[in-house]
Amino acid sequence: MIIDPSQPSPIDPIAQDMRRLEDTLKSVVTPHLQLPGKDLRILNLACGRCDEAETLIKVGGELAGAPSQVEMVAADIRIREIRQARERFGHLPAKFLIEDATKIDSHGELGDDFGLVFLRHQNFWHGQEIWKKIFDQGTAKLDKNGLLVITSYFDKEHRLALKALEELGIEVVESRRTKGSRALADAPGKSVDRWVAVLRRKK
Numbered sequence: 001m002i003i004d005p006s007q008p009s010p011i012d013p014i015a016q017d018m019r020r021l022e023d024t025l026k027s028v029v030t031p032h033l034q035l036p037g038k039d040l041r042i043l044n045l046a047c048g049r050c051d052e053a054e055t056l057i058k059v060g061g062e063l064a065g066a067p068s069q070v071e072m073v074a075a076d077i078r079i080r081e082i083r084q085a086r087e088r089f090g091h092l093p094a095k096f097l098i099e100d101a102t103k104i105d106s107h108g109e110l111g112d113d114f115g116l117v118f119l120r121h122q123n124f125w126h127g128q129e130i131w132k133k134i135f136d137q138g139t140a141k142l143d144k145n146g147l148l149v150i151t152s153y154f155d156k157e158h159r160l161a162l163k164a165l166e167e168l169g170i171e172v173v174e175s176r177r178t179k180g181s182r183a184l185a186d187a188p189g190k191s192v193d194r195w196v197a198v199l200r201r202k203k
């Protein structure tokens with residue numbers, strides 16, 4: 001389904017997706033997150049146009065104690081989407097980078113102290129080797145108590161992604177099928193943020 005964000009919709013499916021994502025983050029991720037005692041840094045990889053930017057900053061700000069204590073770096077390889085994100089979310093404490101996430105380790109100045117690395121609708125089904133690199137490079141940016149959070153559109157892709165992550169030495173802390181996720185009309189078996197998983201590096 002193609003959603004044009006410039007067209008008003010009586011049901012505004014994206015706003016509803018964001019409400020569900022907020023609930024999911026609060027119920028599935030928050031209980032596992034140990035705050036580092038400083039600002040919460042969020043790395044959002046393969047973010048596309050980053051519809052979830054405000055939701056992540058809101059939930060992160062509540063966790064960290066204040067919106068001023070959260071910072072997000074979001075990256076995608078697609079120029080147009082990142083430009084859209086910059087236009088929509090310039091008011092947030094966030095940077096939107098045009099970057100190949102398979103090479104995010106070459107970005108030394110980003111640091112490796114992210115409390116949360118987020119991959120919404122990871123795309124493991126389309127290019128498994130690329131996504132293994134993204135998983136590997138993303139988790140290398142976590143601080144020692146940091147969490148990787150992925151969401152998936154469909155069951156088989158989620159299972160395969162978790163298997164690949166475990167083979168990379170990443171432990172699944174929780175994996176949950178979200179309730180009431182919005183079905184994609186033209187893609188049977190797929191829905192928005194259908195699955196969420198919380199993972200961490202093995203100690």
Ligand SMILES: C[S@@+](CC[C@H](N)C(=O)[O-])C[C@H]1O[C@@H](n2cnc3c(N)ncnc32)[C@H](O)[C@@H]1O
Pocket residue numbers: 045046047048049050075076077078081099100101102119120121122123130
């Ligand atoms: C299924 S889309 C998900 C986009 C967004 N996270 C969402 O939930 O709407 C997968 C995204 O991965 C991005 N992507 C694929 N390979 C990438 C790479 N090597 N580096 C950065 N982003 C990449 C694509 O451009 C696309 O935006």
